[in-house]
Amino acid sequence: MIGILIVFIGAVLVLFLGLNKPEGGMKTLSSLVLFLAGMMSLLESLSILNFEKLSNWAPKNMIDFSKGDLMFVSLLAFVTAAIIAIFPTIEEKGSDRLGLMMLSLTGAFMMIGADHLVMLFLGIEVLSIPLYVLAGSDKHNLRSNEAAIKYFLMGAFSTAIFLLGCAFIYGGSGSLSLSEISLRMSIVGHLSEFPALIKVGVILMSTGLLFKVSAFPFHFWAPDVYEGSPNKVTTFMAVVVKIAGFVAFANYLQAFEALASWYSKWLIILAVCTIVFGNIAAISQKTVKRTLAYSSIAHAGYLLLFLITPMKANMWILFAYSVAYALSTVVLFYFNDKYSTKRDYGFGMFSGLLKNNQSATILMVVSLFSIAGIPVTVGFTAKYYLFTSAFEVSPLAVCIALLGSAISIMYYFKAFKPMFESANETNTNEAHSGKIHFVVYLMVAASIVFGMFPYLFERCF
Amino acid sequence: MEIIILPLILSLLAAFTGSKINKTVWGLLSFVSLFAMIYMKQHYAIHNDGIWHNTFDVPWFSNGIHFTLGIDGLTGLMILLTNLLVPIIILSIQTNNQKSLIPLILFMQAALNGVFMAKDGLMFYIFWELALIPIYFICLLYSSKDAFKTTIKFFIYTFVGSLAMLASLIYLYLKTENHSFAYDELLSVQLNYTESIWVGAGFLFAFAVKIPIFPFHSWQANTYTNAPAQGSMLLSGIMLKMGLYGLLRWFMPMAGESIAFYQPIVVLLAVIGIIYGAVIAIKQNDLKRLIAFSSLSHVGLIAAGFMTLSAVGIQGGVLQMFVHGINVVALFYIVEIIETHAGSRELSKLGGLAKFNRLFAAIYLIIVLGTAAVPLTNGFPGELLLLKSIFDYNTITGVFAGLTIILCAVYMLRMYQFSMLGENKTSLNEIGLMKMIPLIILVALVIFIGVCPQLVIDQISPSIQKIMLEISNSKGVLS
Structure with a gap:
């Protein structure tokens, strides 16, 4: 649950902070956010961290991340972070692209859970x-x-x-x-x-x-x-x-x-x-x-x-x-x-x-x-x-x-x-x-x- | 384990130091693996009781898949061959600008040692594939022409073969009681006749491509011819033996239930290969191509001998595996020397080279005689045993297989005559002593094994008896 929240908040932040600005600065921010989300989900999946309260807050019969699901969440978060980090920056204005990509990732997490x-x-x-x-x-x-x-x-x-x-x-x-x-x-x-x-x-x-x-x-x-x-x-x-x-x-x-x-x-x-x-x-x-x-x-x-x-x-x-x-x-x-x-x-x-x-x-x-x-x-x-x-x-x-x-x-x-x-x-x-x-x-x-x-x-x- | 780790470390070192260190140093360093191997052999197989002793065993993929290495007489002989030939192959490198060649050869050495020692099905497959990768790059990077086309054919051919073997291994694995790839567990699986035919087909396809047995040989000639000399040596000297070793160690015991079905087919194809390879070898002009086809012929004889399922045939075959490795590497070495020192490897452009270097001519002649199986050279005892076993199996087949002796003498002596004797067409440059030393070692082995082959046979016979026992345990036929 923590992963999906971090990515969603990150997406909104990147979307608005980066509006009409070149991609450069937002690139680091978004890959860091995604890395954080991936790390958190990984730790939660390995039972090192516990976000029980946060998960209870979501309606259980709608979305529920099992341990295995969390592994997938962290994998996708890491992969997206890597994609954003390694591909060259597009010169034109448009950090909204990164925001959209992160929003799309939120959807992927919803599908998994x-x-x-x-x-x-x-x-x-x-x-x-x-x-x-x-x-x-x-x-x-x-x-x-x-x-x-x-x-x-x-x-x-x-x-x-x-x-x-x-x-x-x-x-x-x-x-x-x-x-x-x-x-x-x-x-x-x-x-x-x-x-x-x-x-x-x-x-x-x-x-x-x-x-x-x-x-x-x-x-x-x-x-x-x-x-x-x-x-x-x-x-x-x-x-x-x-x-x-x-x-x-x-x-x-x-x-x-x-x-x-x-x-x-x-x-x-x-x-x-x-x-x-x-x-x-x-x-x-x-x-x-x-x-x-x-x-x-x-x-x-x-x-x-x-x-x-x-x-x-x-x-x-x-x-x-x-x-x-x-x-x-x-x-x-x-x-x-x-x-x-x-x-x-x-x-x-x-x-x-x-x-x-x-x-x-x-x-x-x-x-x-x-x-x-x-x-x-x-x-x-x-x-x-x-x-x-x-x-x-x-x-x-x-x-x-x-x-x-x-x-x-x-x-x-x-x-x-x-x-x-x-x-x-x-x-x-x-x-x-x-x-x-x-x-x-x-x-x-x-x-x-x-x-x-x-x-x-x-x-x- | 040492002899897999050592070459790997050397390989990495060689990759990082590049061409700063002379190739001779690497050649000498790679002898270390030989000593490690001899030490290990002393340590484990001192009783020589035919048991495949574990030397290393840790769980790997899961509890059912271990990283297990074993050693017995057969494995010992094969890794002796590998670790003996690899330093010689490295010493045979003539130029200094092929800088990734040494790391690739050393990596190959590690993988080959793994193949021969693997005592776990999946590990065997993994090393089998790993051995393919360096040789693929050696051929791709340093081939003379059409590199991509020949190597991709070679790679796909062998890759399809090994995937078939993987399918068979997975089938056996799922049949074992507690899902294990351990050699003994796989061996204890009881298959019915149909299952056994399919499982056997998978193994046999992989090995037949690698050996190669007659209809699966079409990758061989071009790959050998275009590959750099070191690549040809590795391929024919050691890598072929992987296929034969697999036939003996994996195919025959694992698919023992259906071996009666495969016996006539394989013997027939192998005998066709013997004659086919020999006849084509007679017509060749390119020395490397000639050796490639002669190799097809020799290896066919070994495969036929194995499939007669007699103790004589298998002993002769294993001995001949060792001997063929030495001879064929020596031949490719000689061709390499002729090519670099006389400027060509085509028979029509050579001739009369003997008078330039008498020692080289003598060595060349001994190797040729060894390959042609003249008594008191190393080719003779193995070939005699093999032919005897095929005669016992079926007289007519034996007669056809026996033609190999005559045909081999024809193409080998033709090769010697046209390159070394007769009218002088080109000259042979001065050959340094360092280049002759590996050849002298090989010649010493040719004569030594020719005089006392029993030393080798004593090493392998207990393990061969054990393998034959395993075949008969799985309801196979034994003659």
Whole structure:
């Protein structure tokens, strides 16, 4: 609870203090606020600090952060702090961008903690509405405008479907509270067939969430929106929205655990399609950003596999995967932003990197290894945990997922070609010589440390 | 543990000092691991009773997944090979401008030691992958041409293979009673026939790509040819042995239930590989390509010998693994010397080099004879045992496999003749003594093992008997 309050107050402060001022000063403030929120939530989750009173103040049946939820809250707060800190300052006036991003993060926290369908809906809206603005925040860029309108239309559409699903579920179960629904479902499950209303409701709600996490067959907006939005916003969307979406997805599906054998059937198919489609489509992409967009679709596929496992005891696996995905994705988007020039968005931007900047090369190599799932990075351990737990439910799907991660090598390693083929290149690339933010070093170090000592995840939960 | 940590520390040191320190120093420093290894071997496997002794064991991922290292005769021989060859490979570096080569080789050494000592399924997989990373970068950074294309093919090929192995390992892991990756636990899983075929397929695919067995070899020739000499040495000298070791230690005992199903397939493919590799080797002009195909042929023989499941075949195969490592590294070393000192490695441009350096010619000849399995060189005993086992298994297969001796003599002697004898087309520059010392060590080993192979076989036979016991325990067939 403390995290959501700090971020919200911080957002309002940044919004008003920074009105009509350049981003510079507010950048430090907002990343500090987010870091504080993340630290507090982490300490609360580890039971070092106690904010019992504050939590009692909130209506328990609407929003309730369990220990696991708090880990996700702190992860997202840290990641957003890192995103704000490492991406370069935009010269124009407009600290409101940072404020909006923090507001959007508040929505993500609401989604994570939601115990009530109305709260979940509110969370999705609070997350999305600032993002519609942010996607178009590069006002003079046509691509950005396109991304904003596309994202807005798709988002509005999917939220409407989600809301319809809530209505069906209310009709079928007579309650909107997730814990209440869970209780009733387990009773009904022993007595008779489930009402069709509930199944329809689950499908509609899942559709809405599948849109948000960009899973097959509702993924098509992602590459265009990711490409058009400013890099900072794309990173936020790819990481925070996706992780919050999956936590919300997992939390709400847990209420329908009695239906697990039914919904896992079609979730497996969707997961496999997402993995296959995302990976294959990514191979032929020309720009780094689109490749990363399709890679994030593929990762949504792996995460869908999590939803078919017994989730309650396994939330730490989702956490491990989120950490792995967030660390490497943010670093890769950072380098994409740093080295892309006005003319070159393709992999050519990395040409001669080894010659010009060795530490950047090492950081990128580790991140690419991590996102591709090669030991001893956190990407491997997370994938290992995820696949092992899904293997018990569907070995075939896991085999396809393994094949998918083999395919992913093809496009992740594309970056190595320009990076290392520098023998005959004499001119130094000016853009490569810049200093790298220390947070990037920390993130890459973390992805190795978590990869070597993976039991930290299990202990924390 | 020492022999994994030591190379890692050296690797980091080498990475930070860059090219300030001479490569010879690193080569000598990396001998330290060899001494550490010999000390450890004395310490643990002194009884040589075939048991895979734990030398290190801590919980890692969770309670079921430990960081366990073991040592027995087989592992001991493999890490002896690794730690003996790596310093020689480092000493073989000719230029000083490949500054990340030494750290990568040392990192590779650590990973390889891990592969051979891993006594836990997941750890085996992790080291298996870790060994791939340095060699990938060695090939990518210092390949002569088409670096990206050949290396990505090599990487994806082996990566798909290892993922298949991971799937098999996870399947076995979920079948164990208390979810553990420990070698003995995985071994005690009882599979039915269909399960065993699938699990076996996963393992076999990973190892067949690495070895490589006939239809999975297409990455090999280009990678070997384009890779820098050190990369080719690592790949053929040690990394191939990972596949063979995996076949013996992991595939055969784990999928023992279905081994009768795989036996004829693998033997057939391996024998096809023997002849195919040898025939292509005869036609090659590029020395490195020639050695690559000869390696395909030799390794096929070892795989076939393993799959006959007889004590003779497995003993011969393990001996031959050790011997092939020495010979092939020596051959690549010689090619590297010829290329840098005579300016070319194409047979059509070489000739008559023998008169420039008699010592070099003599060494070259001994290595060639060793590879061609002439009696009293190291190639002979292993090949004899392997061929005997294949003859016992099936006479016709044995006859075809036996062709390898003739074909090998053809391409090896052709290689020697066209490069060292005959008309003089190019000259050989002065070769320094420092460059000859590693070769002299290797030649001494060629003759030593050729004269007393029993020393090696004594080391490995108890562990081989134990492995054969494990295969027969899992309802496999034994001849």
